[in-house]
Amino acid sequence: MRCARLGRAVRPCSNGSVKRLSLTPDDLLRLRFAHSPMAEVVTSALALRSTSWEHARWRSRVAPRVSPAVLPTLWRVLATPNGQIPDFLTPPPQTARPTLEAELSAIAATPPDRVAAELWAAGIPCADPAAVLPALITQIRRYFQVALAPLWPRLRAAAEAEIAHRTSMAAFPGPRTLLADLHPRLRWDPDALQLDYLKDTDHPPWSLDGHPLALLPTAFTGAHAWIMESPSGRSLWYPPRTLGLLFAAPAPPPAPLAALLGATRAAVLMLLTMPSSTGDVAAQLGLAPATASHHLTALRDAGLIVALRSGRRLNYRRTDLGDRLSALG
Structure with a gap:
């Protein structure tokens, strides 16, 4: 997964980050919204390892029950040596409200050679990728039930409220306002989404390369936003407007x-x-x-x-x- 993180702290991916996402008028017409269970799984697992204040109450309740000793395969795949998350864990949503089981089915269908390649790129040698997936999927289900299921109706309601707000903005003042205030470090100009990072580094322009851009309100991004680029799609994970009310x-x-x-x-x-x-x-x-x-x-x-x-x-x-x-x- 090629990604860039925006916010109080940057978790760099091995191949760098993005500064400017060029969007054509056709790209704007193909923007879509979704709420992804696996995006919440991945970002919440990262939140468990952080000190973010907004998740402190949740973290104190959940952390002992989903430790690496309890879910070793899941944490081995998520706590990678170089901070890179394997792309097959976050398949681009095929519907606006995919279920966890639908996304797990997509993960289970990942070819073993792709699993091995992405784990290797994340710094995890894997001699038997076909054996990794069943254990990983079982542990993702267990993690979800403990860490996210009690909150899931509220997480989904927050995402749906965010999507309703954004789609109403598309009706008036118009589609270009969809990206106007997604995140404090995101700025929209006439033909690109500008991404402000903590490091003043030059980055080449980045485009969607024919992929639609999926906008995914994701509660466990906290104060951050994530840009994702992978062979299977492009997405932007960002916090919904009501984030502060979810955990306070x-x-x-x-x-x-x-x-x-x-x-x-x-x-x-x-x-x-x-x-x-x-x-x-x-x-x-x-x-x-x-x-x-x-x-x-x-x-x-x-x-x-x-x-x-x-x-x-x-x-x-x-x-x-x-x-x-x-x-x-």
Whole structure:
């Protein structure tokens, strides 16, 4: 995987990083969004080895249960000597919302010679690549169940809210605004995406070479963004707009809002900056599910929130009126 990381710290890949991504008008028309489970697997595994503050609570809970002693093959492949992640672990999404099993099927279908070549490039000699994949896939499933499954509805809801926001921007002011504020180190000019790095190094222009660019809101990128170039596709992983709300402990509601709605109902309204289900609200605020449902119904009947179905999941989010009321301070 040829990649470049943007943010507080740079994790260089063995073959360098990218400075300027040239985009033609046709490239802009072929931009697509998706949310990738394997992108969250890879970035969350890197977050476990970092000191990022936004993931500290999650890391303290999860790290002992997914250590290298528990998942040796997974960590051998991810904690590579040169920091390069094998490309076959992150297949470009074929749909907007791929499942983990769909992406694992793509990984399982990787030819053994490609597995061996990419592990070798990452500094991991592999004499029997066909034997690596079954163990790796089993351990990815186990990692996902422990580290990500409890958070998955909220991770997916955050990605869907981000995608909805971006697609509305495509309608107005227009497609070029899709890239306007994806990340503080990304700047858009009339024909290229400019990438500002911590090191002042010259880089040759980079193009999509006929590939569509997949934009992947990925919560575990944290404050970073990742550009990925591989033989099978091009993608940009970046944090969704509601990242800070995913991992932070709920803050108390402003006193005026609590006086108006009641402390618990005000806390529910404040929590719905990002889409959340009844179960999410109950878990975040320590409420019984029936109590959370009661407050959500009252807020919905008052026009402060709306319910939106995503598959079998019912998410609630604030309306414009709810946003204005939440600004009371």
